[in-house]
Amino acid sequence: MLRNDVYHFTRMGTFIERADNTARILDVKYHMLLPSFTGVGGLLDYYQWTSILHSVSATRAYHWVYKSEVTPWNIAELLLLRQEMPRSIRSCLDVIDESLKWLAAAYGSQNGAPQRLAGALSAQLRYGVIDDIFQMGLHEYLTQLIERIAKLAVEIERHYMH
Numbered sequence: 001m002l003r004n005d006v007y008h009f010t011r012m013g014t015f016i017e018r019a020d021n022t023a024r025i026l027d028v029k030y031h032m033l034l035p036s037f038t039g040v041g042g043l044l045d046y047y048q049w050t051s052i053l054h055s056v057s058a059t060r061a062y063h064w065v066y067k068s069e070v071t072p073w074n075i076a077e078l079l080l081l082r083q084e085m086p087r088s089i090r091s092c093l094d095v096i097d098e099s100l101k102w103l104a105a106a107y108g109s110q111n112g113a114p115q116r117l118a119g120a121l122s123a124q125l126r127y128g129v130i131d132d133i134f135q136m137g138l139h140e141y142l143t144q145l146i147e148r149i150a151k152l153a154v155e156i157e158r159h160y161m162h
């Protein structure tokens with residue numbers, strides 16, 4: 001495929017969907033399937049977190065990066081903040097940001113709303129710290145992130161499709 005605007009729009013759509021789905025998968029486990037306090041750290045909890053890694057094809061990557069037992073904090077960090085993980089939300093937003101920069105140069109529309117939103121989201125994840133995210137509340141953080149990703153998609157449509 002030629003590396004033209006069609007390629008970049010297709011790529012953005014793919015990575016917007018991937019970022020949204022990864023956030024939702026992580027949120028469902030953390031918020032919806034959260035066991036009772038007595039179940040936290042138990043066998044069921046372990047298998048649920050491990051199934052998250054399997055569902056995003058990240059089991060091998062997890063063990064390569066962390067070389068330790070499976071923990072919710074490390075899984076959340078891998079899927080949110082690790083650039084080298086292709087399924088991470090940070091990696092997805094970096095790709096979207098790159099495509100938007102290419103499109104801005106091609107269309108002569110620097111610093112539009114989509115570029116600002118993508119840049120801000122990308123920076124938020126680039127400089128994010130997993131302990132701060134858990135301090136805020138992972139569910140609250142993911143809910144806000146999902147809303148901002150949806151807003152980015154709307155702004156891309158508004159800016160380029162109208």
